[in-house]
Amino acid sequence: MSMKLFKARFTSGAHKLVRTMLIYSLFCFILAVNVAEAVSIQDDCKVRRCNHQDPPVRFPFRLEGQQSPHCGYPYPGFQLSCSENKQTLLKIPRSLKLLVKHIDYEAQRIDLFFPGRCLWQQLLDLNLSAFPFVKEQPGFSRLKVYRSQLAESKYTLFECSSQDKALYSRYKVACLSTPGSQIIAFPSEYYDYPENLLNYSYFRNFSTPISPYGIRFQLRWYKPDCGDCEAQGRGCRLNNNNSTKEQTECFYIPKHHIGLGERLMVAGIVLGSSIAAAIAIAVGWRYRLDKKEKESQVKIEKFLEDYKELKPSRYSYADIKRITNHFKDKLGQGGYGTVFKGRLSSDVLVAVKVLNNFKGNGEEFINEVSSMGRIHHVNVTRLVGFCADGYDRALVYEYLPNESLEKFIFAAKGKDRSLSWEKLQDIAVGVAKGIEYLHQGCEQRILHFDIKPHNILLDHNFNPKISDFGLAKLCSKEQSAISMTTARGTMGYIAPEVLSRNFGNVSYKSDVYSFGMLLLEMVGGRKNIDVTVENTSQVYFPEWAYDRLDKGEEFEIRIEDDAQTGIAKKLMIVGLWCIQWYPVDRPSMTVVVQMLEGELDVLTKPPNPFASTDPTKTMGATIPRKPVNRDLPTIAEME
Template sequence: MVIVFFHFLLVLSAAAVGHGPAPPDQDDCRAIRCKRGGPLVHYPFRLKGRHPDHCGSPGFHLSCNNKEQTVLELPVSVKLLVKRIDYVNQRIQVYDEDRCVQRQLPNLTLSDSPYMFSSYQNYYYHDELGNFTLFECSDKNQSGHDNHMIPCLSKRLGFYIKYTDSDYADSDLLYCGKTIDIFEVPRGMVIPNQKYFYFNWSKPECGSCEAKGQGCRPNNTNASGTECYDIPGEHKGPRTRLMISGLVIGAFLLVTSLIGLFWLHHLHEKEKEGQRKIEQFLEDYKALKPSRYSYADIKRITYQFKEKLGQGGYGTVYKGTLSNDVSVAVKVLNNFKGNGEEFINEVGSMGRIHHVNVTRLVGFCADGCNRALVYEYLPNESLEKFIFAAKGENRFLSLDKLQDIALGIAKGIEYLHQGCEQRILHFDIKPHNILLDQNFNPKISDFGLAKLCSKEQSAVSMTAARGTMGYIAPEVLSRNFGNVSYKSDVYSFGMLLLEMVGGRKNIDVTVPNMSQVYFPEWVYNRLDKGEELGMSIEDEEHDKIAKKLTIVGLWCIQWYPVDRPSMKDVVQMLEGEAENLTMPPNPFASKDEMKPRKPINRELATISE
């Protein structure tokens, strides 16, 4: 129905424009402007550079200056700006941009142009041509107001410029000196303080055509004459055109308004449902430790959202300060995003967590459609900024510090899996969600995708995949690899660990050696063959750390969940010595080399994200 309606609008629009395209020669000479609101230029005038030569009559050439103003050039080098063109009365209204046309009069030779000066006033003699002389006089000679003064030319202090007819001598020129003679110029252009001037033309005669709403063009049979013609398209039937255009615009606005109202109603209902779910959740969650803030409190804490820390699909993070001068990070969630699940997940998960390696939730805001989460402020931002630092940036972490960070992250995930009343599965472990405090201690953040389950539950039901590509465990995408469980977070941690060691994304097509594009497989092959890791590590102790982190990461990214260690085992491996670790099975073996622990369906049924 919408397609049919817009087709109808297109038909009406075509009717409003005209009955067909104009002939090529007329289209080349169509009426145009230098800028919106400027005078419309068509025959007998033409715009230089925009109309071909045949579109205008000799002497009727206009141009556009660098300000897109319409310019009339008169012989020899007088330039005036065009205010209006009256094609019916064959009159053009012009003015000097500096309001000092007298400065250009010595260059004016009106007899060489097709124009005649018109005063457009009752003083008949203003349009007469005359000869004038300009004098510079001292103010000793000035008594009262002198109508012959030209203020815009009087620039020297204590002197003024005046004019007089050259045909008779002025009796009051005792203190004056002659400056210049002006010949054959209209008297009305010499008179000072005239803002606009008018010129008429008699040939070509097009006024009668314009009065009838027709176009005017040279007569091919009479070189000196013109002829009228019906203007096709947009110049024909102005009343009909306006009526049809009004109907088209009105119908379009009506449909747009209806669609907008429907969409707003939909968003309003969606938001009401989200608010209802949040309020019900908060009613059941009154015993929660984090504080509840109003939206006015959030604006006060962030100083009216003055300092932005980051931006993402979830919303925007701002820096704020509580009343006790404690810095916080305030995440303002996008309105109408989801129906409240992300907010409930974040508050429901983090309200139960108290661990040194998990970001602390200070408070939250659920004020109408405004939602925000208030966290402790971590000045060193995310781990991603350090392990993926661009060349030239001073962001470097030693392998000792990376080992400490890896151990802290592992302890934080182990706490989520075993240390809470209910097991919390994060489902979005990645460098971007690991924040660093002032001492570079890691803290896990962003629980918007988290799920809660009992500790006895071995599998988690999930209707759609969740997480970030590159860190999602295989079983989250397809159940043929096993059930979704806490082992899914172990896989994500393993991918994160390998990126920390490699200092790069696990998949990097920019590396010079094609074998290194997928870093986990490349580093496994080198370790399996007893080769060096090929990284710039000079210290033997640091080389051991790199090998240990790599082996632990490879254990964590095993293809099947049952082959991966628990986070408790991961912590023990990270705290132990590299010599005590054994190489894991090859997680990158081909299908023929794979030996799954149970039969699997080779035609994998993918769960859409």
């Protein structure tokens, strides 16, 4: 496959696919990352241990450095840590460190052990003002000591000489005593003080919920209350959805805990599968598109082979880029492609319509070339050549500097129309003759199906030329109707029978209807349906115009003299004849040309095309009284 074909594949539909694939892959990646992040958030709260012999640490406790703050209860006392030799520690402000030996989560008790040699010294320096179990606050709210049943004990310490040590050896605090003096401690409940106690030196008072004589303790907490969750075999955690940060909730613990590595692997499999599925879909789409495009290309090549005798110039895609100076000067954008200004030579300008890639089955391209290649008329745009180079297709027309009629008849509100009434009549006659030629002047009848101001181009002398044959159909001149599976054209210009067969069969009279709507827009200088007008009766201009014509009233159009009035009235009468609801009531384009070139006096007033069974209706979308009994013969469309 050539580089040109490869590039062409990805210039339109393929670009969209690539963008869609990138967005889809990005979505899958973000999803996988979010899963991994959610797993990470959940995984950092799983049960931890300092070593395999120490108790497991989970809510309401958390292990510092291994579990995030949200994993534990947000009060002092629930934060544990690992020592340098991998032992579980509970730190009590400011300096007391107790080893954690066991945690009963259901009974909400924790067993602690003091590893040092002088608990008295630790308790003397201890500051328990911020610790929950000292005050009746949430957290460790009650203490039970193995060797002392006191919830909180008070002690008075005295200093005496070493000579009296035998008398009060049972109260001696050995680790605080020195060879020259000894420290003795009396509990506050002790009333049998010795007589010579006043001779002793007062050392200090202190109170503690921990017995300084014990080295092993059992603490109990009452809040948070997770005992019920533990009894049911469920976990306990903070309720993040609750406005109160201290509220807890129970949750089910999976029997098999999936680790972070396993979850990331699952996320990777999901991501990989999604990308693989997307690639498979893309490959299938690409294959289907290639197959469709190849069939279209074969169809086009066969048509062009049969079309050689008509001698339109065929250009390569490289020629098209050279002619348009690499698509530098854009003239307009349409549903089937983009039009660029080009130059064949120093004095020959062209308009190049580059068709959209991967659109349809080549029918629009074949229609345009086959229709315009047969036409040689002053009022039809001349096809200079075409390009059918692989996936690249383009049509080359003569360049018309004054663009389309739409630009001139739809003047801004309050401004004079830029074309005179005489020039408007010349344009109307020219368009009518061009359509007449399409219907009668070619070997086969060409039905345009998209007559509208946008498709009427003007040369340097404002001579009209019909363009854009993308919707055209060919049929024999002996036949008066064609079959159609779907409606085609632009709303507002489509004949009633194209939308509903209740009005008759589709024929060349459908172009007559579109031309009639074109004439009425030329007279009104505005779209036939205009909701911006001040008078609601003028919203649908054709019906308003017929009502004025029927009553002999003025048209409220800016006209300078009687001659211009006659032109406006003639164009309006012919337009109203052309938009009759039923095809058989419309004149042929040959008759239309005669009417436009003839005198106003010989024209008769047309029937009311807006008559309805409901006389109160004022809009044009009404049902005529006339029954439908005019069946025209139907023939198949010719390829």
